[in-house]
Amino acid sequence: MAKNEKKEEGKKGGKGSKIIIILLIVIILALAGAVAYFAVFAKKGSTTKTAQVQQAAVQSNEEATYTFEEILTNLADQDAQRYIKVKVSLGYDSSNSKLKSELEDTKEDIKAPILESEIVKILRNQKAADFSDPKKVEEIKKQILDNVNPHLKNGVISNVYFSELLIQ
Known part of the structure; x- marks a missing residue:
C-alpha cells in the first residue's frame, strides 16, 4: 500500500x-x-502639429472658419457617372490673425485656389458610398487636412466641415 x-x-x-x-x-x-x-x-509620445492645433482649438472652443465657394466635381464611381456638390469650410484657431489674412489674401500669395485644388483632388478620388460611412468621411477630412496644411505658412487648419453636401 x-x-x-x-x-x-x-x-x-x-x-x-x-x-x-x-x-x-x-x-x-x-x-x-x-x-x-x-x-x-x-501612439508615439510626440503629437503632430495638426493634432496639437486640433486639441488647442477644442480646448479654447474659439474657432474661425474659411469657407470656399460651392465645389462641384466628379466622383470615382465606375458603375455610373456621379458627382458631389459641397461647401467646404476649414476651421482654424480664431486668435491666429496671420493665418486668417493668409487664407483671405487676394493680392500677394493667394492660397484659396491652391487649397481648393487639393480638396477637389481628394474628393475626385472618392466614391459616393464613402460619404455614407462616418468613418470614411472622417478619413476624407483627415486627408484634406494633411494635403492643405503643408501649403500654409502662418498656422494650420484644425478641422474640415462639409455643408450643403449633395451626391448625385
Whole structure:
C-alpha cells in the first residue's frame, strides 16, 4: 500500500507542476502580446502639429472658419457617372490673425485656389458610398487636412466641415 500512496502523490505533484508551467506560459504569452501591441499600435509620445492645433482649438472652443465657394466635381464611381456638390469650410484657431489674412489674401500669395485644388483632388478620388460611412468621411477630412496644411505658412487648419453636401 505504501507504493500506491507514493505513486498517487507523484501523480498529484506532476499535475500541479504541469498546471504551473501552463499558467507561466500563458502569462508570458499575454505579456509578450501586450508588449507587441504597444510597440506596434501605441501612439508615439510626440503629437503632430495638426493634432496639437486640433486639441488647442477644442480646448479654447474659439474657432474661425474659411469657407470656399460651392465645389462641384466628379466622383470615382465606375458603375455610373456621379458627382458631389459641397461647401467646404476649414476651421482654424480664431486668435491666429496671420493665418486668417493668409487664407483671405487676394493680392500677394493667394492660397484659396491652391487649397481648393487639393480638396477637389481628394474628393475626385472618392466614391459616393464613402460619404455614407462616418468613418470614411472622417478619413476624407483627415486627408484634406494633411494635403492643405503643408501649403500654409502662418498656422494650420484644425478641422474640415462639409455643408450643403449633395451626391448625385
